[in-house]
Amino acid sequence: MKFAIMINEGPYTHQATDSAYLFARAALAKGHEVTRVFFYHDGVNNATRLTVPPADDRHIVNRWSELAKAHDLDLVVCIAAAQRRGLMDENEAKRQGKDANNIAPGFRISGLGQLVEAGIQSDRLVVFGD
Amino acid sequence: MKFAIMINEGPYTHQATDSAYLFARAALAKGHEVTRVFFYHDGVNNATRLTVPPADDRHIVNRWSELAKAHDLDLVVCIAAAQRRGLMDENEAKRQGKDANNIAPGFRISGLGQLVEAGIQSDRLVVFGD
Amino acid sequence: MSEEMDMDEGGTVKKFMFVNRKAPYGTIYALEGLEVVLISAAFDQDVSLAFLDDGVYELVKGQNTKAVEMKNFSSTYRALEGYDIEKLYVERESLEARGLSEGDLLVDVQILSAAEMGEMMAAQDVVISF
């Protein structure tokens, strides 16, 4: 079955992204397809490569990057939500005249249409948020 | 009178930082002193210079930087909360081996002791959060 | 970055419901939720909006955000009709608990009982909440 996942909260602050990750991993292990993970609202904060969590804690961002690599997942970060919160890739930084960028490997920035599309193309859309 | 302010939520996501800003501005206009603004939990996300909010909306980060400049405010970002969430200045980026940094002008990164100190040294501490 | 997808999904039309349960301004969910709704109009799906709990406050007339210095987005609900989004459902019990009636709202809506709202939700293909 095809699952799409929406994540509305940032890493560590809310358990939403933990629950979504463990759900996605379980779905993949059972042979389901995860067609897209869409990061919206504060969920875009999961996509920064600048986090340095305590050594004895999980690394939420790296965990997503690794899952994406292992299963060719499409991790999409909403451009509008990302702009409000200071998440950008190299292209976007150039376009906005910013001197730095912070997107982690495996994430891509795109439009809100990708969420609606995921809803159309998947069998189920599950929202994780606050 | 000496006020200290604590902000626990990020920009745009929650009204906490708006309320804190308007409170601080009003306090300064009335001749009070704002001894420190301490950013904790997701509040650290107020300190990124990479936000690009819609043109017809307020620019929350710049507004803090400008208020700090005008009134010599001490805007302190908690180091532990910042590390979890991907906020860092140039020194911290070097120390952590990261290739980018994102702190906005007027903010400085420091320890949690700065919050307790602010509580000791001010007449009132007001918390804005979720 | 408006790389919208191919709108033709082989004629798939799904029932999408956007569930609004949060008040405006205190948090950004109502505003960013509305941004998804507007995008969804481009996909020719069967779109409806549900307002219950504090979500009914999104539709209250006479919002004036001048003194909080935030963007007033309430007029956007009036513009939904122009996007052919005309199915707006409001739960009666939520209005009553808040001392509100249909005349307090800034758009025409269909009032449903709690049980009718439950049936409406169950009939959807995709339910997106914020």
Next chain:
Amino acid sequence: MSEEMDMDEGGTVKKFMFVNRKAPYGTIYALEGLEVVLISAAFDQDVSLAFLDDGVYELVKGQNTKAVEMKNFSSTYRALEGYDIEKLYVERESLEARGLSEGDLLVDVQILSAAEMGEMMAAQDVVISF
């Protein structure tokens, strides 16, 4: 970056209360709140902790976070005594509404009625909530 301040504030001792009203794990407030409490111990202030509403869940015995892959921080409450933080107040009404009793908690606490809790709060110099 532990540039702690000068601990000697001319002998000022203030009454600090940290108010815990949120459950652990669902959000990070309980964990990051505890980090502030530990730092406060270095400042020789009169520190107390209040647990009410869902904050009482922070103290429930037998937490095991293995399957959610999060850090179990509940043992830290047991360590507070070693930091000379011994004033832990729990509101009786909050326990009762949740079907809990003193024996379910992992540390010794003082149980207060709602009214007693209100008096305790009013007697503080600084109240920090998360």
Next chain:
Amino acid sequence: MLHIINKSPFENNSLLSCLRVASAAKGHAILFIEDGVYGVMQGTAVEKSVRDAMANMAVYALNPDLEARGVQGRVMDGVKLVDYDGFVDLVAEHDNVQSWL
């Protein structure tokens, strides 16, 4: 002591918790801000709780937040409206402040 409520009482328990703890004694005041201001509207499911608390407590609401939400004309009698200046004054006038987050 000044208590600050910033959450809608229809979504969250913070107002009722605050009243449970603070309304029995004299000397406590409440300021409603942000989504908390819905708590001072007339004709709601929580009106009676707030009215009862007003026997002991002074009750304030932040007018800019009421206006933002379009509810400034529906405030219960006896609630005093303040702007950000008045918010600052309230904090200064009370010995301590607690935000019920």
Next chain:
Amino acid sequence: MLHIINKSPFENNSLLSCLRVASAAKGHAILFIEDGVYGVMQGTAVEKSVRDAMANMAVYALNPDLEARGVQGRVMDGVKLVDYDGFVDLVAEHDNVQSWL
């Protein structure tokens, strides 16, 4: 339809709203996750509401979240415990899903 509740019913109204909307008809199920799992504990102020809803609704709770919070031994009779695998199965078995955020 599968309803997901992730907030404590003592802090937030989402459980009671879900029950108001969904418990009258057959065919709805609820899964409690994250802080929502406090809603399936015995002896609480919301136990009766949940028990009443069980007449029409199947009720599930995510065991990893119960264990994290130390409350896995206090679950009401009739609540079915699932792990993340079971969570995936529940989503697959129901035609649609709504998270009560």
